[in-house]
Amino acid sequence: MKKFIKDYIKIISTTLIGLVFVLASFYLMINYNHSEEIKKQVYISYNDSRYQEGQEILRKINDNLVKFQNNSNKSNAKVLMYNSILNCYNVLQSEGTFFTLKPEKSYSSYEIYELGENFQSKLINSCYVLNLSYLKTEDLPNEFKDVAPFVTSYVDSINANVQDSLAEIENNSSYFYTTNITSATIRNYLNSDYSTIANAYIDFANIILNLSENINSVGEGV
Amino acid sequence: MLKILNKIILHLKNIILILLVPVTIYIVGYMFERIGKEMFGEHLLEFIDVLFPFILLIILNLINLFAKQEEVKDNFYYNITSLLCMIVISIFCYRALMDSNMYFLNKYKYHINFNYFSDQIAPIKVMLYGLSVSNILLMISNAIKIENKEIKETKKVNKSK
Numbered sequence: 001m002k003k004f005i006k007d008y009i010k011i012i013s014t015t016l017i018g019l020v021f022v023l024a025s026f027y028l029m030i031n032y033n034h035s036e037e038i039k040k041q042v043y044i045s046y047n048d049s050r051y052q053e054g055q056e057i058l059r060k061i062n063d064n065l066v067k068f069q070n071n072s073n074k075s076n077a078k079v080l081m082y083n084s085i086l087n088c089y090n091v092l093q094s095e096g097t098f099f100t101l102k103p104e105k106s107y108s109s110y111e112i113y114e115l116g117e118n119f120q121s122k123l124i125n126s127c128y129v130l131n132l133s134y135l136k137t138e139d140l141p142n143e144f145k146d147v148a149p150f151v152t153s154y155v156d157s158i159n160a161n162v163q164d165s166l167a168e169i170e171n172n173s174s175y176f177y178t179t180n181i182t183s184a185t186i187r188n189y190l191n192s193d194y195s196t197i198a199n200a201y202i203d204f205a206n207i208i209l210n211l212s213e214n215i216n217s218v219g220e221g222v
Numbered sequence: 223m224l225k226i227l228n229k230i231i232l233h234l235k236n237i238i239l240i241l242l243v244p245v246t247i248y249i250v251g252y253m254f255e256r257i258g259k260e261m262f263g264e265h266l267l268e269f270i271d272v273l274f275p276f277i278l279l280i281i282l283n284l285i286n287l288f289a290k291q292e293e294v295k296d297n298f299y300y301n302i303t304s305l306l307c308m309i310v311i312s313i314f315c316y317r318a319l320m321d322s323n324m325y326f327l328n329k330y331k332y333h334i335n336f337n338y339f340s341d342q343i344a345p346i347k348v349m350l351y352g353l354s355v356s357n358i359l360l361m362i363s364n365a366i367k368i369e370n371k372e373i374k375e376t377k378k379v380n381k382s383k
Contacts (some may be wrong), residue, residue, distance in 0.1 A: 001365055004237065006363050006365065006366040009360075009362055009363045009366075010359075010360075010363050011358050012359055013300075013355075013356040013359035013360050014299065014356075015353075016352055016355055016356040016359070017299055017300050017303050017356045019352060019354075020303055020348075020352035020353055020356070021302075021303040021306060023345065023348060023349055024306045024307045024309075024310045025306065025348055027310045027313075027314075027342075027345055028306070028309070028313070029316075031310070031313050031317065035317065035321060038321075038324060099277065108323065109323060109325060110322075110323075110325060110328040110329070113325060113329075169325055170325050170326075170329075171325075172323070172324055172325050172328075173324040173326040173335060173337045173366070174337060174338065177332050190246050210324050
């Protein structure tokens with residue numbers, strides 16, 4: 001009887017040790033997986049297509065603003081619009097935005113997060129809210145008024161994408177980031193988050209570019 | 223060879239366990255301070271809840287060492303699992319303190335990633351309680367073995383008489 005109890009206790013203890021071994025091994029592996037995943041960085045080369053596209057858009061906006069300055073036919077509404085676009089252009093060029101990133105450098109998850117935060121604080125708050133959201137209300141040419149609702153909804157959707165990417169980067173402090181059922185291998189989430197944020201910058205800059213083209217082309221309107 | 227390796231693992235896991243206690247107190251202490259909990263006041267039970275599995279395992283290890291629990295001490299499988307657990311808990315502590323790739327460590331400028339460590343408290347408890355229970359079971363098994371020996375010895379004594 002004693003031998004039976006002794007053997008039985010040994011079986012239970014061995015099974016328990018086995019379960020602890022499995023759990024510890026699982027956490028060892030998932031920590032390795034998680035640390036490998038979150039230490040990935042985004043390398044931005046000078047030839048990066050998004051980087052080049054961004055610089056090209058900035059150059060075009062600058063050309064349009066110079067063209068408007070040289071234009072002798074300026075209505076008050078257009079000057080108002082020009083000032084707004086100029087402010088936005090300065091915001092796009094300010095420190096910490098995608099357009100002032102230094103190429104040939106690697107960026108960590110936190111730096112990419114800051115890039116997304118700057119999109120919200122600078123482009124959305126300082127540019128869109130302060131300078132462009134009045135498109136609907138001011139006495140501007142109809143061309144601007146007609147486009148205003150589309151600009152608003154487009155900016156909303158870009159901002160929502162950026163917000164999703166920021167939430168994903170925030171989640172890198174827990175295993176939620178890697179325990180996704182589909183994630184069996186180490187994946188570079190940061191790269192996709194960076195793509196979303198960089199595309200948001202380019203899409204927003206394209207809105208400014210279109211508006212800057214309009215001040216040189218549209219008629220006086222109402 | 224296996225005996226020497228077993229002894230090395232046995233002492234190594236004990237040393238790591240003793241080192242892990244102050245590190246865990248340090249992290250949990252800051253966690254409590256950050257959310258305004260009193261470690262030695264109103265929330266003492268919560269603090270003990272985190273620390274208790276460590277203390278329990280240390281007490282059991284001391285018993286193993288001084289009360290000649292051969293069944294536990296010579297169990298290579300138990301010792302290697304204990305060492306693995308200690309390594310994993312050390313990794314948890316290391317990452318909570320040092321892994322700067324995690325967003326929260328950078329964002330809030332705390333020197334500890336509370337978010338990460340609080341996620342790991344549950345697995346730490348499961349592993350340590352698992353080891354403690356299996357240790358107790360091996361101790362019981364050891365005690366039964368001693369009783370068997372005693373029975374044999376008493377039988378021998380009776381025969382000689």
